[in-house]
Amino acid sequence: MSGRLAPEPVPRRDFLGMAGLVSAGVAIFGSILGMARLPKPRVLPEASSRFRAGHPAEFPPGTVKIISHRNVRILSTEDGIAAMSLICTHLGCVVTETPDGFQCPCHGSRFDTEGKVKQGPAPRALVWLSVTRAADGALVVDTAREAPPNQYFKV
Ligand code: FES
Structure with missing residues (x-):
């Protein structure tokens, strides 16, 4: 129905x-x-490997500046300005600065103030990075381009 x-x-x-x-x-x-x-x-x-670190006037000789979001340490001396990566060459942890250099918190590698390995397991020294100048005079660091250790960019 x-x-x-x-x-x-x-x-x-x-x-x-x-x-x-x-x-x-x-x-x-x-x-x-x-x-x-x-x-x-x-x-x-991916973020560009090149970044502007600032103008040379911001880095008077004797200053050290950590660019933490890029894990880069910028050092200014009378010889010029240099940049060093704070990425450990073992497995990529970020090293911390100590009074006598750098130490990796992950597996204990130690580096001297120039980034040379003092204690493994890191297989090689911390990487020094290319520093150049942009057209407007700002310092440009390239985290993808390695520079020889102790190479200071003259400003
Ligand atoms: S990642 Fe630095 S010692 Fe292993």
Whole structure:
């Protein structure tokens, strides 16, 4: 008995057909949505290895400045300005400064004030970094370009 209050049941074959259509529609819609998102890269761009450290006037001889968000130590002497990475050459921890150099908190490597290894397991000295000047005179440090140890940029 069917009526307005008791609608006729949907036959099983029709129900399965409708369920199949809905499933196919959802799958097609999901595929189109996925393809529409493909052209837009979902990775964050890596920060540039070059950064402006400041103007030379900010580094009078005898000053040391730690650029903590770049893990770089900038040292100014009468010979010029140099930059050294504070990344341990063992497994990449950030070294901390001690009275006689640097120490790595992860596995205990120790470095002298010039970054040379005093105690392993670090396989090599801390890396000195390239320092150049931008067109406006600001100092630019490139964390991807190694410089010879004790190379000071004349300002
Ligand atoms: S990461 Fe520095 S000693 Fe291992």
